[in-house]
Amino acid sequence: MASAGFWTNREEAERTIARNKEIRARLQDLSSLERRVADLRALEELLGEQPDSALQDEFVREFADTESHFAEAELRLLLADPLDAKNAILGIHAGAGGTEACDWASMLLRMYQRYAERHAFRFEILDLLAGEEAGVKAATVLIEGSYAYGYLKGERGVHRLVRISPFNAQGKRQTSFASIDIVAEVDEEVAIDIPASELRIDVFRSGGHGGQGVNTTDSAVRITHLPTGLVVTCQNQRSQLQNRATALRVLQSRLHEVELDRRRAEQERIYGEKGEIGWGRQIRSYVMQPYQLVRDLRTGEESSDIHGVLDGDLESFLSAFLKGKKRSSPAEDER
Numbered sequence: 583m584a585s586a587g588f589w590t591n592r593e594e595a596e597r598t599i600a601r602n603k604e605i606r607a608r609l610q611d612l613s614s615l616e617r618r619v620a621d622l623r624a625l626e627e628l629l630g631e632q633p634d635s636a637l638q639d640e641f642v643r644e645f646a647d648t649e650s651h652f653a654e655a656e657l658r659l660l661l662a663d664p665l666d667a668k669n670a671i672l673g674i675h676a677g678a679g680g681t682e683a684c685d686w687a688s689m690l691l692r693m694y695q696r697y698a699e700r701h702a703f704r705f706e707i708l709d710l711l712a713g714e715e716a717g718v719k720a721a722t723v724l725i726e727g728s729y730a731y732g733y734l735k736g737e738r739g740v741h742r743l744v745r746i747s748p749f750n751a752q753g754k755r756q757t758s759f760a761s762i763d764i765v766a767e768v769d770e771e772v773a774i775d776i777p778a779s780e781l782r783i784d785v786f787r788s789g790g791h792g793g794q795g796v797n798t799t800d801s802a803v804r805i806t807h808l809p810t811g812l813v814v815t816c817q818n819q820r821s822q823l824q825n826r827a828t829a830l831r832v833l834q835s836r837l838h839e840v841e842l843d844r845r846r847a848e849q850e851r852i853y854g855e856k857g858e859i860g861w862g863r864q865i866r867s868y869v870m871q872p873y874q875l876v877r878d879l880r881t882g883e884e885s886s887d888i889h890g891v892l893d894g895d896l897e898s899f900l901s902a903f904l905k906g907k908k909r910s911s912p913a914e915d916e917r
Contacts, residue, residue, distance in 0.1 A: 607728075611658070612655070615651060615655060622641070622644055626641065629641060653901075657904060658729070661904070665766040666731060666732025667731075669766070670734050670765070670766065671708075672725055672764045673721070674720065674721045675763070676713065677758065679759065681714070681717065682749055683760060684712075684716060685716055685749070685758075686717070686759070687718045688713075689743070690741060691718055691721050692892070693891070694723065694734075694737075694894070695723075697734075701727060703725050707721060707723050708829075708832065709721065709817055709818065716749075722816075734764055735764060736865075737764055737865075737896075738763060739864065739865035739866070740759055741761070741762060742757060742868065743758045743867075743870070744756075744871065745869075745870035746871045755872075766838070767831065776834065783806075784804040785803055785822060786804065801825060803825040803826045805826075805829045812836055812837065812840075814830075814836070816832065865878065865879055866879060866899070867879065868891070876899075878902065881902040883903075885899075
């Protein structure tokens with residue numbers, strides 16, 4: 583960074599600065615933990631020399647705080663994949679079930695927005711298709727922040743809700759499904775070159791919220807990747823060029839994830855591992871009636887605080903997935 587020609591290539595310089603910032607943050611974490619452990623040892627020696635209740639209480643508080651910081655640092659060390667540090671592109675799709683499923687999809691959208699707010703991540707809705715009566719049929723969101731993809735990558739799959747439906751006049755219990763797709767936002771280093779002949783680009787008038795410039799011009803863009811059938815829509819910007827660039831970036835990210843899925847599936851075939859990669863697998867149940875419980879079907883992680891989870895408190899589930907925790911009872915069916 584101190585070299586004379588550092589700013590000759592601005593994009594490369596910015597990537598170097600970002601990498602420098604990331605390394606400094608990790609070193610600061612380690613230095614902070616070393617200081618905390620040294621302080622704890624000093625408190626322990628003082629307690630050994632002269633037992634004191636106030637000093638004992640301080641030691642307990644400092645120990646719990648240090649333990650929490652250690653767990654966070656340990657979790658960050660698990661995010662070693664090059665894509666983990668990237669921003670996350672999150673897609674939400676309501677399953678079968680009409681209004682009930684659309685309402686569940688909107689609840690999940692709010693849950694991830696609250697999670698982003700808790701971690702000071704930027705949450706931007708790129709595209710949103712509202713339900714006919716209520717809720718959301720589909721949404722695409724960009725979550726910007728350090729290691730956003732790394733923390734959230736385990737959310738990919740089908741999420742199931744069981745509750746007394748507010749849309750059912752008879753007050754019957756109902757089950758709803760919504761799927762979550764999440765990919766890392768790729769940059770120039772890993773962006774896939776897509777031939778123009780493989781793309782169909784349609785422009786149309788935005789139907790979402792926005793000012794006069796958004797809703798009265800053909801600013802929304804829909805890009806279809808013909809070989810795979812992947813479709814990406816973006817309509818949050820006033821400029822058609824901006825929406826096109828964003829949609830193309832999302833498409834590149836999804837195609838990159840498709841290629842990674844293909845490689846992972848091939849590895850599973852070679853090594854004889856069982857399990858399904860990608861979409862279509864139910865990963866978590868949120869039960870509100872007749873009892874309250876959130877249970878991850880892959881790790882066995884549970885929480886009875888369903889309202890806290892739906893308000894963005896996902897740390898225990900994300901941590902269990904990243905640490906490779908396995909559910910305690912094999913082949914356990916849903917409760």
